[in-house]
Amino acid sequence: SQTIHQWPATLVQPVGSPLSLECTVEGTSNPNLYWYRQAAGRGLQLLFYSVGIGQISSEVPQNLSASRPQDRQFILSSKKLLLSDSGFYLCAWIRDRAPSGNTIYFGEGSWLTVV
Amino acid sequence: SQQGEEDPQALSIQEGENATMNCSYKTSINNLQWYRQNSGRGLVHLILIRSNEREKHSGRLRVTLDTSKKSSSLLITASRAADTASYFCATRGGTSYGKLTFGQGTILTVHP
Numbered sequence: 001s002q003t004i005h006q007w008p009a010t011l012v013q014p015v016g017s018p019l020s021l022e023c024t025v026e027g028t029s030n031p032n033l034y035w036y037r038q039a040a041g042r043g044l045q046l047l048f049y050s051v052g053i054g055q056i057s058s059e060v061p062q063n064l065s066a067s068r069p070q071d072r073q074f075i076l077s078s079k080k081l082l083l084s085d086s087g088f089y090l091c092a093w094i095r096d097r098a099p100s101g102n103t104i105y106f107g108e109g110s111w112l113t114v115v
Numbered sequence: 116s117q118q119g120e121e122d123p124q125a126l127s128i129q130e131g132e133n134a135t136m137n138c139s140y141k142t143s144i145n146n147l148q149w150y151r152q153n154s155g156r157g158l159v160h161l162i163l164i165r166s167n168e169r170e171k172h173s174g175r176l177r178v179t180l181d182t183s184k185k186s187s188s189l190l191i192t193a194s195r196a197a198d199t200a201s202y203f204c205a206t207r208g209g210t211s212y213g214k215l216t217f218g219q220g221t222i223l224t225v226h227p
Contacts, residue, residue, distance in 0.1 A: 006157075034214075036217075042219055042220075043203060043217045043218050043219040043220050044158075044203070044217040045217075046214060046215075046216070049214060088155075090157055090158070103148060103160040103163055104148075104160070104205075104215050105160070106157035106158045106159070107157055108156060108157045109155070109156065109157050111155070
């Protein structure tokens with residue numbers, strides 16, 4: 001069966017410090033991978049998606065970047081965090097790319113507080 | 116801009132009552148999905164309805180889709196305290212990368 005791991009679960013970082021959130025998927029190959037951000041009490045905003053190694057698309061301009069060094073690894077990074085980067089970050093994957101296809105699976109999320 | 120918009124934003128009911136949440140969207144879709152999120156956790160998929168379907172059932176869940184009105188509803192029957200969570204609709208359009216666009220969610224509180 002497929003599983004998705006995301007870490008760290010929580011972190012508190014000072015403004016201006018770097019960030020690295022990691023996500024790995026097990027039990028599948030060549031998944032589409034996604035990073036979402038959720039502000040407190042709000043819906044999810046898609047930040048980045050990747051359809052393959054080294055292929056990253058950004059949905060919104062921001063202080064963050066993403067990389068996919070391996071097929072099942074997706075990393076969210078920042079060189080200098082801003083207060084506005086605080087939020088709940090969710091990694092997700094989907095196996096079926098067909099428009100009528102199946103569901104997206106989420107990790108447990110990473111709580112980031114920038115102080 | 117947000118594709119899916121849920122209504123109401125918050126819903127408070129007693130155990131045993133039915134809970135109905137609505138979702139409206141703006142552009143054409145291939146499918147619409149409902150997700151549940153317990154506080155501080157990841158999202159869990161509940162049910163998917165395709166654009167050529169009008170109604171779907173899964174246990175105590177019933178989802179309807181009206182593509183002419185660009186709206187969907189999620190009904191939870193005989194609610195339980197454990198159903199307390201946020202519920203999101205998400206739409207998937209005609210792209211190959213499978214982007215899901217989420218609404219703002221409905222916060223459901225079921226009182227025992």
